[in-house]
Amino acid sequence: VASRRSAPPVVTLLTDFGQRDVYAGVVKGAILRALPDAHVVDLSHGVRPQDVREAAFLLESAYRYFPPGTVHLVVVDPGVGSSRRIIAAEAGEWRFLGPDNGVLSCALEDALARERTPTARRPGRRALAERRGRVIEVLEEAVRRAQARALPAGAVESSTFHGRDRFAPLAAALAAGASLEELGRPAREIVRIALPEPRVSPGGVAGEVVYVDGFGNLVTNLRPEILPRGEMVFELAGATVAGLARAYVEREPGELVALVGSTGRIEIAARESSAAEKLRAGVGTAVLARAAGSQRSGT
Amino acid sequence: VASRRSAPPVVTLLTDFGQRDVYAGVVKGAILRALPDAHVVDLSHGVRPQDVREAAFLLESAYRYFPPGTVHLVVVDPGVGSSRRIIAAEAGEWRFLGPDNGVLSCALEDALARERTPTARRPGRRALAERRGRVIEVLEEAVRRAQARALPAGAVESSTFHGRDRFAPLAAALAAGASLEELGRPAREIVRIALPEPRVSPGGVAGEVVYVDGFGNLVTNLRPEILPRGEMVFELAGATVAGLARAYVEREPGELVALVGSTGRIEIAARESSAAEKLRAGVGTAVLARAAGSQRSGT
Amino acid sequence: VASRRSAPPVVTLLTDFGQRDVYAGVVKGAILRALPDAHVVDLSHGVRPQDVREAAFLLESAYRYFPPGTVHLVVVDPGVGSSRRIIAAEAGEWRFLGPDNGVLSCALEDALARERTPTARRPGRRALAERRGRVIEVLEEAVRRAQARALPAGAVESSTFHGRDRFAPLAAALAAGASLEELGRPAREIVRIALPEPRVSPGGVAGEVVYVDGFGNLVTNLRPEILPRGEMVFELAGATVAGLARAYVEREPGELVALVGSTGRIEIAARESSAAEKLRAGVGTAVLARAAGSQRSGT
Numbered sequence: 031v032a033s034r035r036s037a038p039p040v041v042t043l044l045t046d047f048g049q050r051d052v053y054a055g056v057v058k059g060a061i062l063r064a065l066p067d068a069h070v071v072d073l074s075h076g077v078r079p080q081d082v083r084e085a086a087f088l089l090e091s092a093y094r095y096f097p098p099g100t101v102h103l104v105v106v107d108p109g110v111g112s113s114r115r116i117i118a119a120e121a122g123e124w125r126f127l128g129p130d131n132g133v134l135s136c137a138l139e140d141a142l143a144r145e146r147t148p149t150a151r152r153p154g155r156r157a158l159a160e161r162r163g164r165v166i167e168v169l170e171e172a173v174r175r176a177q178a179r180a181l182p183a184g185a186v187e188s189s190t191f192h193g194r195d196r197f198a199p200l201a202a203a204l205a206a207g208a209s210l211e212e213l214g215r216p217a218r219e220i221v222r223i224a225l226p227e228p229r230v231s232p233g234g235v236a237g238e239v240v241y242v243d244g245f246g247n248l249v250t251n252l253r254p255e256i257l258p259r260g261e262m263v264f265e266l267a268g269a270t271v272a273g274l275a276r277a278y279v280e281r282e283p284g285e286l287v288a289l290v291g292s293t294g295r296i297e298i299a300a301r302e303s304s305a306a307e308k309l310r311a312g313v314g315t316a317v318l319a320r321a322a323g324s325q326r327s328g329t
Numbered sequence: 330v331a332s333r334r335s336a337p338p339v340v341t342l343l344t345d346f347g348q349r350d351v352y353a354g355v356v357k358g359a360i361l362r363a364l365p366d367a368h369v370v371d372l373s374h375g376v377r378p379q380d381v382r383e384a385a386f387l388l389e390s391a392y393r394y395f396p397p398g399t400v401h402l403v404v405v406d407p408g409v410g411s412s413r414r415i416i417a418a419e420a421g422e423w424r425f426l427g428p429d430n431g432v433l434s435c436a437l438e439d440a441l442a443r444e445r446t447p448t449a450r451r452p453g454r455r456a457l458a459e460r461r462g463r464v465i466e467v468l469e470e471a472v473r474r475a476q477a478r479a480l481p482a483g484a485v486e487s488s489t490f491h492g493r494d495r496f497a498p499l500a501a502a503l504a505a506g507a508s509l510e511e512l513g514r515p516a517r518e519i520v521r522i523a524l525p526e527p528r529v530s531p532g533g534v535a536g537e538v539v540y541v542d543g544f545g546n547l548v549t550n551l552r553p554e555i556l557p558r559g560e561m562v563f564e565l566a567g568a569t570v571a572g573l574a575r576a577y578v579e580r581e582p583g584e585l586v587a588l589v590g591s592t593g594r595i596e597i598a599a600r601e602s603s604a605a606e607k608l609r610a611g612v613g614t615a616v617l618a619r620a621a622g623s624q625r626s627g628t
Numbered sequence: 629v630a631s632r633r634s635a636p637p638v639v640t641l642l643t644d645f646g647q648r649d650v651y652a653g654v655v656k657g658a659i660l661r662a663l664p665d666a667h668v669v670d671l672s673h674g675v676r677p678q679d680v681r682e683a684a685f686l687l688e689s690a691y692r693y694f695p696p697g698t699v700h701l702v703v704v705d706p707g708v709g710s711s712r713r714i715i716a717a718e719a720g721e722w723r724f725l726g727p728d729n730g731v732l733s734c735a736l737e738d739a740l741a742r743e744r745t746p747t748a749r750r751p752g753r754r755a756l757a758e759r760r761g762r763v764i765e766v767l768e769e770a771v772r773r774a775q776a777r778a779l780p781a782g783a784v785e786s787s788t789f790h791g792r793d794r795f796a797p798l799a800a801a802l803a804a805g806a807s808l809e810e811l812g813r814p815a816r817e818i819v820r821i822a823l824p825e826p827r828v829s830p831g832g833v834a835g836e837v838v839y840v841d842g843f844g845n846l847v848t849n850l851r852p853e854i855l856p857r858g859e860m861v862f863e864l865a866g867a868t869v870a871g872l873a874r875a876y877v878e879r880e881p882g883e884l885v886a887l888v889g890s891t892g893r894i895e896i897a898a899r900e901s902s903a904a905e906k907l908r909a910g911v912g913t914a915v916l917a918r919a920a921g922s923q924r925s926g927t
Contacts, residue, residue: 037664042653048543049348049647050375052391055341058370059395066336066396070370071656071668076648079544080601092650094780095792096657097664108601111576111588123780144782182393182422184443189575191591194394244646245677276787277709289709292789302678302706347842348647349674351690354640357669358694365635365695369669378843379900407900410875410887481692481721483742488874490890493693 039065039205040100044073044089044133045193046080047105053191057105057198064180064202071096076244080108082131084313086223087241089126090136091293094144098123103201104133111189116168116196117217118210121145125204127197130167132223138165139222166214168200176203228252234320239266239313240295246304250317252296261322264288264298267309271298272322278302338364338504339399343372343388343432344492345379346404352490356404356497363479363501372401375543379407381430383612385522386540388425389435390592393443397422402500403432410488415467415495416516417509420444424503426496429466431522437464438521465513467499475502527551533619538565538612539594545603549616551595560621563587563597566608570597571621577601637663637803638698642671642687642731643791644678645703651789655703655796662778662800669694674842678706680729682911684821685839687724688734689891692742696721701799702731709787714766714794715815716808719743723802725795728765730821736763737820764812766798774801826850832918837864837911838893844902848915850894859920862886862896865907869896870920876900 041061047053058070073092077085085106093102100123107114107129115130121141126134176199177187187195203213228237228251235257241249248266254274264271271288278301281287286305291297298317300308309315340360346352357369372391376384384405392401399422406413406428414429420440425433475498476486486494502512527536527550536551547565553573563570570587577600580586585604590596597616599607608614639659645651656668671690675683683704691700698721705712705727713728719739724732774797775785785793801811826835826849835850846864852872862869869886876899879885884903889895896915898906907913 040657040660040664042657044650044653048375050373050543052343052372052387053542055343055370055372056391056394059339059341059391059399062339062368062370063394063396066339069660071653071660073650073653074648076646088650092654092657094783095654095661097661100657109576109578112578185393186593188589188591188593190577190588190596194591243651244648277707278788279707279710289788290786292786292792294784294786297788347674349672349842351642351671351686352841354642354669354671355690355693358638358640358690358698361638361667361669362693362695365638408875408877411877484692485892487888487890487892489876489887489895493890 037097038067038069039207040069040071040097041201041205042071042073042092042096042100042102043075043105044077044085044092044102045075045105046077046085047075047193049075053193057193060180060194060198061202061205063182064176064199065206068202068205073102077106080106082106082108082133083223083225084241085133086136087225089133090140093124093126093137093141094122096124099125101125101127101201101204102137103197104128105193105197106133107131107192110192115217116173116192116200117165117220118168118200118204118213119165120210121164127201127204129192130217130221132221135220135222136225164210165217165220166210167217168214172203172213173200176200179203225251228256231318234318234324237317237319239298239311239315239317242306242312246300246306246308247291248298248305248309248311248315248317249291249293250296250298252317252319253294254290254296257319258321262288262319263322263324264296264317264319266298266317267311267315269309284308336396337366337368338506339368339370339396340500340504341370341372341391341395341399341401342374342404343376343384343391343401344374344404345376345384346374346492348374352492356492359479359493359497360501360504362481363475363498364505367501367504370395376405379405381405381407381432382522382524383540384432385435386524388432389439392423392425392436392440393421395423398424400424400426400500400503401436402496403427404492404496405432406430406491409491414516415472415499416464416519417467417499417503417512418464419509420463426500426503428491429516429520431520434519434521435524463509464516464519465509466516467513471502471512472499475499478502524550527555530617533617533623536616536618538597538610538614538616541605541611545599545605545607546590547597547604547608547610547614547616548590548592549595549597551616551618552593553589553595556618557620561587561618562621562623563595563616563618565597565616566610566614568608583607635695636665636667637805638667638669638695639799639803640669640671640690640694640698640700641673641703642675642683642690642700643673643703644675644683645673645791647673651791655791658778658792658796659800659803661780662774662797663804666800666803671700675704678704680704680706680731681821681823682839683731684734685823687731688738691722691724691735691739692720694722697723699723699725699799699803700735701795702726703791703795704731705729705790708790713815714771714790714798715763715818716766716798716802716811717763718808719762725799725802727790728815728819730819733818733820734823762808763815763818764808765815766812770801770811771798774798777801824849826854829916832916832922835915835917837896837909837913837915840904840910844898844904844906845889846896846903846907846909846913846915847889847891848894848896850915850917851892852888852894855917856919860886860917861920861922862894862915862917864896864915865909865913867907882906
């Protein structure tokens with residue numbers, strides 16, 4: 031982690047707290063109590079409630095675009111109040127904090143793989159295991175020390191809002207420069223989430239939708255580098271989308287379009303419209319990529 | 330209020346401005362014009378339109394988790410443009426600013442009560458009255474002085490957006506260190522909002538839902554310390570919830586669960602689901618807490 | 629642009645990214661990578677998808693309330709990935725950055741007109757043309773230089789997320805003090821959006837709704853200074869609203885009310901309710917302002 035002498039330490043928040051409540055604001059308050067010059071940035075509070083997989087996907091897509099030393103805190107935590115562990119990690123230029131339920135795992139694997147080769151996109155499955163020393167489970171005494179700096183007098187730890195009572199104090203400690211060693215002990219195993227992998231089938235490459243964004247764009251798990259060369263056709267939800275466009279405007283408004291999205295994956299969109307609504311498609315919808323000249327599936 | 334030499338002054342915003350408009354952003358801009366190093370934190374802009382009671386509840390639940398010296402600005406203001414006063418106050422380590430419609434009152438009473446005993450949760454009803462000197466009504470000349478620093482040349486004060494035209498300049502003045510004396514004169518009375526109090530009845534303790542959060546959790550006005558000892562049962566909206574859990578995961582997904590929430594009040598939730606939808610319950614729904622062995626109500 | 633020695637440089641974001649995704653957060657991350665002390669403020673991420681006109685309106689209503697030197701970045705960009713240009717501009721005390729699709733044009737015209745007379749509200753139509761030298765089209769080599777400072781190693785420019793890959797780096801460069809000359813060459817013409825102008829008709833002044841805010845308030849293109857003196861009546865969507873109120877509370881809850889809103893335009897609201905829902909009115913709904921004594925339209 032690079033030194034950050036003059037720059038304020040950055041902490042990002044990725045949660046399922048939504049926009050109605052003060053939960054995210056309170057997490058920021060607790061961080062600022064312990065670390066007044068922290069710069070807390072919202073990644074999103076719009077993760078679907080308890081959707082650990084979605085949070086893992088979003089963190090992986092975002093973490094690299096933040097300054098060296100940034101602490102990425104994820105609080106999507108259906109096991110709050112139970113004995114699930116809190117983990118912290120270092121990978122690449124960044125630090126990570128969250129419950130041990132898989133929310134961090136996709137970003138960690140990506141970041142560890144990129145340490146070796148910056149352009150790597152498909153980390154080896156053993157990357158995390160090899161670097162165990164850089165993932166720790168946080169110990170209770172570290173939580174207590176951090177709470178003493180972050181929480182107001184008389185605060186009682188809740189069993190439902192660890193974002194405020196445990197994660198915010200720890201995030202502030204990490205952002206203030208605490209080492210992983212100060213916070214815990216090496217984690218032997220952590221819970222991992224794997225996004226589904228595409229499969230090569232006789233008819234083409236079979237993938238699926240792994241995320242639907244707020245525009246209704248369907249993000250698939252297909253990457254252009256795993257597809258055969260030449261013109262492609264994409265089939266999903268009964269529709270056929272021909273070719274990879276470079277920009278939405280290459281199609282007519284409302285028309286379906288396939289292009290390489292900002293995470294490097296192929297996305298199916300509808301120009302100035304919602305592909306998700308148009309196709310009634312969502313996470314898990316099957317997508318077949320086949321060469322343009324090949325037979326249609328099912329015919 | 331503690332001195333804040335190196336730390337940027339914090340201002341929080343709690344409004345009903347919603348997410349679509351630029352209103353909250355403009356309030357921040359005006360604060361930054363007057364106080365460029367201010368750190369403005371969103372508490373929430375998702376208060377139901379004109380719901381003063383909800384804002385009062387949310388502020389009370391959040392204010393303590395911010396750094397000493399934080400200025401809490403609340404703009405939920407159905408009387409905007411009328412002769413309703415603007416009030417400012419100091420209590421505990423924090424400062425408060427908002428319309429005199431009750432939005433500040435719950436937090437002020439809580440903070441004043443905690444000045445005497447940090448763990449107090451039920452402030453005496455006379456706390457505010459005793460400390461009148463620390464609640465002021467803002468005078469027009471102070472508004473004018475603050476506006477001169479915060480608003481752009483040629484700005485015309487509106488009668489519909491006091492958040493921008495009056496509250497933001499005043500919040501910047503407070504955060505810059507202005508004393509209450511500089512801004513106004515002691516307020517004799519302020520409008521107060523009281524959350525409904527639970528009543529002890531023959532069948533148990535009768536309370537009600539006072540807030541529904543974005544997860545659909547039903548926050549009641551029952552606190553565990555006012556309930557009889559021993560195993561409890563909670564009845565609401567025709568359902569019965571047995572026992573106080575320590576964590577959501579002690580129940581099955583979708584199952585109702587009662588636990589002590591993050592504000593110290595008993596909440597009825599549905600694990601990984603919405604209790605509000607499941608029970609069609611909302612603010613005002615009656616909740617009866619009774620000893621586990623006692624007779625069901627109405628039988 | 630005033631010097632900003634000690635104050636952190638401010639960048640505002642106005643986008644259609646919504647609240648679910650991490651897009652806005654990632655834009656902030658990229659800005660902070662290049663300019664760690666930047667203060668990034670959300671204007672709104674709730675612009676209707678691809679609604680360039682709405683974004684232009686919102687920016688015009690907001691830009692003046694930010695500190696001198698603020699960089700206003702707008703990313704509402706249906707032409708992303710195409711050959712549409714990126715433009716940057718200086719006007720008044722502020723700087724502007726966005727796609728050349730009209731999103732900046734209303735604010736630029738307003739700011740240039742106000743340079744001559746701070747209270748001017750209706751800029752001459754030739755203001756922009758006269759000041760061409762202060763609107764530039766950004767050149768590719770400037771994008772590359774800015775990207776080198778803002779984007780992580782191995783980042784591949786996407787054709788769908790220029791907010792992250794092109795606008796954020798450029799916003800950081802502008803906020804760090806780059807001159808327009810360093811970023812590009814004078815733009816001969818830029819795309820302009822004009823809000824519809826009211827027309828004087830025999831029966832009164834005919835305007836229309838140009839924006840509906842989150843409260844359901846209907847913002848019209850009528851300004852009080854273009855209306856005849858004396859008591860007015862407003863007709864829209866089959867309803868008649870008498871008189872200009874100074875505050876919502878001058879009407880009963882739910883009742884329609886006309887008043888001068890925070891942008892200086894006449895707004896039709898329903899006290900503590902939504903006029904848009906009540907009248908089933910929206911952007912484009914015709915509004916007729918006539919003298920109170922005059923004949924009703926259509927009778």
